[in-house]
Amino acid sequence: MSALTKADPATPAGSASALAHRRPLGDRGFQILTLAAGLLVLVILVLIAVTTAQQSTAWFSTAGLKGIFSTDWDPTTNHYGAMAFLYGTVISSVIALVISVPISVGVALLLTEVVPRRWSNPIVYVIDLLAVVPSVVWGLWGILVLVPWLNGVYRDIASGLNGVPVLGTLFGGPNTSGASFFTAGLILAVMITPIVTSLSREVIATVPAIDKEGAYALGATRWEMIRGAVWPHSQGGVVGSVLVGLGRAMGETIAAALVIGDSAEITGHLFYSGYSIPAVIANQFGEATGGAFRAGLIGLGLFLFVLTIIVNLVARGIVERSARRARGA
Amino acid sequence: MAVATNSAGRTVDLREPSGWRRTKNQIMTVLMWTSFVIILVPLGFVLVKVISAGAGAISWQFLTNSTIPPNVAAPGTDGMGAAVLGTLEITGFAALIAIPLGVLGAVYINEYGGRGVLGKLVSFMSDVMTGVPSIVMGLFIYTIWVLHFGYSGMAGSFALACLMLPIVIRSSYEMLRLVPDSLRQGSYALGATKSRVTLTVVLPAAVGGIVSGALLAVARAAGETAPLLFTILTVEQTNSNLFSGANTALSTQIFANATSPYVGAEARAWGAALTLIAIAFILMIAARIVTARFTRYSR
Numbered sequence: 001m002s003a004l005t006k007a008d009p010a011t012p013a014g015s016a017s018a019l020a021h022r023r024p025l026g027d028r029g030f031q032i033l034t035l036a037a038g039l040l041v042l043v044i045l046v047l048i049a050v051t052t053a054q055q056s057t058a059w060f061s062t063a064g065l066k067g068i069f070s071t072d073w074d075p076t077t078n079h080y081g082a083m084a085f086l087y088g089t090v091i092s093s094v095i096a097l098v099i100s101v102p103i104s105v106g107v108a109l110l111l112t113e114v115v116p117r118r119w120s121n122p123i124v125y126v127i128d129l130l131a132v133v134p135s136v137v138w139g140l141w142g143i144l145v146l147v148p149w150l151n152g153v154y155r156d157i158a159s160g161l162n163g164v165p166v167l168g169t170l171f172g173g174p175n176t177s178g179a180s181f182f183t184a185g186l187i188l189a190v191m192i193t194p195i196v197t198s199l200s201r202e203v204i205a206t207v208p209a210i211d212k213e214g215a216y217a218l219g220a221t222r223w224e225m226i227r228g229a230v231w232p233h234s235q236g237g238v239v240g241s242v243l244v245g246l247g248r249a250m251g252e253t254i255a256a257a258l259v260i261g262d263s264a265e266i267t268g269h270l271f272y273s274g275y276s277i278p279a280v281i282a283n284q285f286g287e288a289t290g291g292a293f294r295a296g297l298i299g300l301g302l303f304l305f306v307l308t309i310i311v312n313l314v315a316r317g318i319v320e321r322s323a324r325r326a327r328g329a
Numbered sequence: 330m331a332v333a334t335n336s337a338g339r340t341v342d343l344r345e346p347s348g349w350r351r352t353k354n355q356i357m358t359v360l361m362w363t364s365f366v367i368i369l370v371p372l373g374f375v376l377v378k379v380i381s382a383g384a385g386a387i388s389w390q391f392l393t394n395s396t397i398p399p400n401v402a403a404p405g406t407d408g409m410g411a412a413v414l415g416t417l418e419i420t421g422f423a424a425l426i427a428i429p430l431g432v433l434g435a436v437y438i439n440e441y442g443g444r445g446v447l448g449k450l451v452s453f454m455s456d457v458m459t460g461v462p463s464i465v466m467g468l469f470i471y472t473i474w475v476l477h478f479g480y481s482g483m484a485g486s487f488a489l490a491c492l493m494l495p496i497v498i499r500s501s502y503e504m505l506r507l508v509p510d511s512l513r514q515g516s517y518a519l520g521a522t523k524s525r526v527t528l529t530v531v532l533p534a535a536v537g538g539i540v541s542g543a544l545l546a547v548a549r550a551a552g553e554t555a556p557l558l559f560t561i562l563t564v565e566q567t568n569s570n571l572f573s574g575a576n577t578a579l580s581t582q583i584f585a586n587a588t589s590p591y592v593g594a595e596a597r598a599w600g601a602a603l604t605l606i607a608i609a610f611i612l613m614i615a616a617r618i619v620t621a622r623f624t625r626y627s628r
Contacts, residue, residue: 030524031441037433038451041458044491048465051472106364114361123365130372132609134552136580137602140587141375190371221354244460251462253555258587278464285559301468312460316453
């Protein structure tokens with residue numbers, strides 16, 4: 001009875017199990033090979049956590065929990081506090097998001113809802129170009145061209161805003177520098193725009209045509225259609241892609257290392273020099289000869305790894321959930 | 330005429346809505362176009378600067394000589410030959426590792442484990458792994474390889490391969506998903522085993538998209554600096570032996586030269602930047618051509 005109900009109409013009863021017994025060795029071998037390649041992803045992720053944790057034990061034993069969560073980073077006196085770097089990482093990434101998200105979502109909407117299909121190709125091409133410019137080239141341009149120019153711009157803005165209550169604290173002087181949190185945020189914004197654009201575009205493209213046509217049929221303008229039909233449908237996915245962008249911004253190393261100003265400080269002044277976790281690793285690893293110094297830098301790497309993994313887990317979770325809801329489950 | 334007559338015989342106005350709603354719609358459309366123009370600005374500035382400053386530095390000698398001059402040396406004909414060779418070797422070997430493994434991983438997700446818990450986990454974690462910062466990959470290879478076997482070009486390749494692996498898995502998986510099930514079922518009906526179906530029917534059907542995705546992953550990896558900093562220990566001499574001894578690459582040379590106060594070092598950095606961008610663009614254009622000519626199934 002059970003055999004009858006199980007039988008697939010395409011395969012006569014019993015034949016499936018007979019074939020399974022005669023499965024050639026090579027077939028089994030290939031399956032195991034692909035399984036191994038798939039498992040490699042999990043193995044690498046676990047190994048990253050394990051090996052970096054092993055190599056950073058000296059940091060934890062030298063600095064202690066209190067030392068790690070302090071703001072004091074001074075290798076010459078054996079102080080290894082991570083908080084100033086964490087602050088710089090978060091601030092520069094947030095600046096990057098504030099600048100990049102409206103632009104990315106704007107271009108994503110432009111591509112999906114405004115331009116006809118044959119015009120969207122050149123726009124996609126430009127965004128691909130942006131993505132393929134290496135981070136070190138952005139950094140080189142940043143430090144040799146952008147920073148000297150911004151130096152004067154920041155000074156002018158600061159002198160204009162000195163004494164103004166909130167803006168004076170954020171953008172005031174007197175120690176403004178062309179290489180600062182804000183400059184790093186600008187460069188990071190350019191660098192994360194392609195990924196945020198393409199991910200949100202994918203999400204927006206899943207909005208059913210019938211929803212959009214319905215909105216138009218009710219007499220909505222294009223913008224009203226976007227607000228009423230596209231946005232509610234793709235909100236979750238766009239938030240997810242923004243979080244992926246946040247993860248990228250936090251981990252971006254070389255461009256930030258060149259333009260953030262290399263000064264481990266916590267200050268509300270966005271035009272002052274700062275530091276970020278990946279930047280300090282890249283800049284100081286060469287001088288760190290053994291002991292707690294090197295362990296501290298590897299520990300910062302582990303910290304960054306955990307941080308970006310959490311951000312990405314949340315982001316992918318959100319995207320997946322909204323995709324499932326979009327399919328109508 | 331933007332006027333239609335409905336079944337009741339009354340005329341219905343089908344023209345664009347007027348007044349504030351229409352203006353708002355136009356403002357938003359302009360803003361969307363503006364955001365695209367804003368993207369063009371930094372891209373334009375960087376490309377113009379890199380091409381104008383780099384073109385003067387580049388010559389055959391610049392691309393092939395074996396010793397990178399010290400930073401104090403004035404701009405001249407000698408240049409980044411050692412770094413060009415290093416970048417090509419290291420990136421090439423990384424592609425050799427990551428592309429086969431990535432395609433096999435994608436085959437596992439799509440053909441074998443797709444609906445099971447493990448398949449879903451691998452798929453999800455490869456997505457998450459694309460977000461791991463490149464500098465963490467560098468530190469990982471430093472702790473697991475360089476500490477035991479020393480600096481080498483191969484260590485750099487390992488770090489780049491770790492970075493490329495999830496990207497290749499994702500892009501190949503997307504392509505395998507597009508292969509219609511009827512192809513698989515047809516081959517099973519002829520009595521082929523699963524491995525045979527995968528290798529001779531499914532993969533060939535998706536090969537265009539897979540190759541193009543892989544080329545894009547290589548283009549991204551070629552420009553990466555952070556994973557190489559702690560694995561190849563940027564040196565000035567050509568080291569054609571990928572498997573032992575410190576090596577050098579264009580990206581790490583640019584990083585080293587960028588903070589140098591000397592004019593010569595700066596000029597060489599621009600030259601190297603142009604070379605690096607050219608390599609990445611060539612790979613990207615190759616990917617485009619492959620997409621245009623060899624993809625059978627696309628979204």
